[in-house]
Amino acid sequence: MTTNWQRFFTADRPLAVRRGRGPGDRSLIVVESEDGPRLSLWDAGSGTVRPLGGLTSGDLAQAVLSHDGEHILALHDDNGSEVGHLHTTGLDGGDSRDLTPDLPPYTLRGIDVAGRADRAVITCAAEDGFSLWLLSTDGSADPEPLFRSPHEAWNGLVSADGTRACVDTTDHNPGIRRFAVTVVDTATGQVLDRLTDGPEAPVRGVRFSPVPGDDRILVATERTGFARPCVWHPTRGTRIDVEAPHVRGDLVPLDWSEDATRILAVHVDGGIHRVMEADLESGALRLLDHPPGAYFEPDVADTLCHQWASHYGPGRTLRLLHQRFDSPLRVLHADGPDSAPVPQLFPQLDLDGVRCTSTAVRSADGTHVQLWWARPRHAKGPVPLVLQLHGGPNLVTVDRYDPAAQAWLDNGVAYAALNYRGSVTFGRRFREGFMPAIGDRELEDIEAAVHRLVADGVADPDKVFVTGASYGGFLSLLSMGRLPGLFAGALAHVPMADWLAGYEDMNPALRAAWSSFFRAKPEDGLERFVRASPITYVADVVAPVWINQGTHDTRTAPKQVRLYEEALRAAGGDVVVDWYSGGHETTGRAKALAEQSRMLDLVHAALRQRPWSQGPL
Structure with missing residues (x-):
């Protein structure tokens, strides 16, 4: 074709x-x-x-x-x-x-800039733990430590005038990723207050008030089990919660207006985004006018909380960042909540793509998981299908433009993307549903999704492939060994293949995260790490495996991929590993296009029953 x-x-x-x-x-x-x-x-x-x-x-x-x-x-x-x-x-x-020349190398887990002062804060993860630092952005002053902890601490924020900072901390609940927000005085480093809703309900910082002298903080709470906006005034010890009892699912706060009277939030229900605005003075919560699509993409375990997100412009104007599976990002402008948004930046490219549909799938224990899927145009009857698994696991696939998805569909291959347990924006229970038996619940969700796509006549049961990056790559490899026969092949980017070897080599931020997710370190919970490792099941792999791995990756380090490759090959498996010079992510259109071309060739080879290790057709 x-x-x-x-x-x-x-x-x-x-x-x-x-x-x-x-x-x-x-x-x-x-x-x-x-x-x-x-x-x-x-x-x-x-x-x-x-x-x-x-x-x-x-x-x-x-x-x-x-x-x-x-x-x-x-x-x-x-x-x-x-x-x-x-x-x-x-x-x-x-x-x-270099703004921190005297610090040992670190992984950045938060950066924020003061709006009305030459100040910024960064959150660092290094061998000695987590720390929050105050910086002068012109380098005129030495970095000042504001907070240190051996426990996870992420997402440092700074007030508009630079006098206050906060950071998401776990000192109140060590070893469990349910954060509280700790506020410090930037002049003294003194802890002023901490907002926690108890050991079950995390609180995360979003942004200090944009008004100088106002130390209120917009936070996300989960007292109901689902995200809700809250404005916390640490000086007065008061809070305003946007309860939204009529809203089912997460209501994720993104930003607040320049005068700090309104909150921009997105309601997520079954993966569908609905943009809303809360008026802090009247308490009103209203749905805004906007086209269907995605309006933010969480990236909760990185330097920034969102890969991209809608936000306020000057005054009460809104900038809605909008995209769909078939339409790249564009900026829509609205003069206020009563104004229909109009394009402001970037044209809506017409690439003749295919939109995806959202479907709820019932997993083995009755849990509903959300699935995006699409058929190729003019497809009649079941066709080959690629199932995409996002990374994280605390990430999510939103209705955003995906050139890889469109490439599969354009080549007559159906496409699906699963938000398995561990995904964010579906509530706390769902987000934490993969722990501590890493992989067990996710595999149930994956199997249920494939059976649903086959039962609905979308996918040919003998021609389903699985792919994903990072945690999605790990689940792709794990599926090969623990769900043998379900997939015709795995296309894994920067996967975790051996948790024991990988834990030794990953950066400190990741070690802290995974000991939290496993509820143990390898020396305390060896059986959990072994059970979750794809290398444990190489003898059961019956379909071909391709791995795309970076040489300088500190999340899923190279050594554990080499060990898996050797073990699978020794077990008689059909495995190919392509190496690239770089870290955890490949970047650039040229690399993305080359990787997609490689995957298309591999899928076509598998459909012709040609082993991948034999090389190109």
């Missing part, structure tokens, strides 16, 4: 629009270019977009603007290892400076 599927990868594609915290109305645009993320500066006041061509180093996908809007703050690491130092770099790529 000959198609022009490459068209879905060819255009520069916006990945995020991130408004600066400082005066004026400047935003950083992250675009996926031919060879990786590239940045542009959008000055909404003048309507100009300026490419920042001189910036070629650092983790540009997670970069933010400095207070004055004249510098970029980004982690500089070794070839994508995610371990390094925060640098400030001029918009032209010059005057780069």
Whole structure:
């Protein structure tokens, strides 16, 4: 079958629009270019977009603007290892400076810039634990430690005037990822207060009030088991909770208006996004006018809480970042809650893609899991299918543009993406439902999804493939050994194949996370790590396996992939490993297109019953 599927990868594609915290109305645009993320500066006041061509180093996908809007703050690491130092770099790529030269290398787990002061805070994970640091963004003052803990602490935030900071902490509940928000005085480092809803209900910081002198914090609570916005005033010890008893599912707070009177939130029900605004003065919660699609994408375990998210503009204006499986990101502008949003930035590209449908699937124990799926155009009867599993596990597949999905569909292969247990935006019970028996519940969800797609006549039962990156890659490999015969092949990107070997080599932030998820360290819960490891089941693998692995990955380190490859080959398995120079993620259109071409070739080979280890057709 000959198609022009490459068209879905060819255009520069916006990945995020991130408004600066400082005066004026400047935003950083992250675009996926031919060879990786590239940045542009959008000055909404003048309507100009300026490419920042001189910036070629650092983790540009997670970069933010400095207070004055004249510098970029980004982690500089070794070839994508995610371990390094925060640098400030001029918009032209010059005057780069290490802001923490005396600190040991760290993994960045939070960055926030004060709106009305030359201050920023970063949250670091290193061998000695977690720490929150106050920085001068021009490098004129030495970094100051504000908080330290041996327990997980992420997502540091700073007030508009730089006098207060907060960080999500687990000191009240060590070893369990249910955060409280701890507030500190940036002048003294003194802990002022902590907001916790008890050991069962986490609280996470979203943003300090944008009004200077106002130390209220917008947080997300889960007292009901589902996310709800809350405004906490630590100085007064008061809070305003947006209860929303009529709303089923998560109501995720994203931002608040410049005058701090309104909250922007997204209601997620069965994966479907509905944008809402809460008026803090009247208590009213109203649904906003907007087209169907996704309006934010959580990234709760990284430098920023969201890969991209809708937010407020000046005054009461709204900037709704919108995309769908068949439509790349664009910015919609609304003058207020009563105004219909209109396109403001990026045209809606017509690439003749296919939209996905959301379906609830009943898993083995009765739990409902959400599944996105689509048939190729003009498909009649069951066809080959690729099941995509997201990473994390505390991430989620939203209705966002996916060139890989469109490429599969354009080649006559059905596509599905499963939000298995462990996914976020479906409530606390669902998010934590994969622990501590890592892999067990997820495999039940995967098996149920495949059976549903087969029963509905979407997928040919003998031609279903599984793919995913990171935790999704791990689940792809685990499915090969524990669900033999369900899949015709696995396409695993940067997977965890051996938890014992991988734990030794992963960065400190990840070790803390996984000891929390397993509810044990390897020396205390060896059987859990062994049971969850795909390498344990290589003798049962009957379908071909392809692994795409980075040489400098500190999340799913190279050694454990080599061990799995050797073990599977020794067991007689059909396995191929492709190595690339880099870390946990490949970036750039060229690499993405090459990987998609490789996967298409492998699937076509499997359909012709040609072993993958024999090489190209």
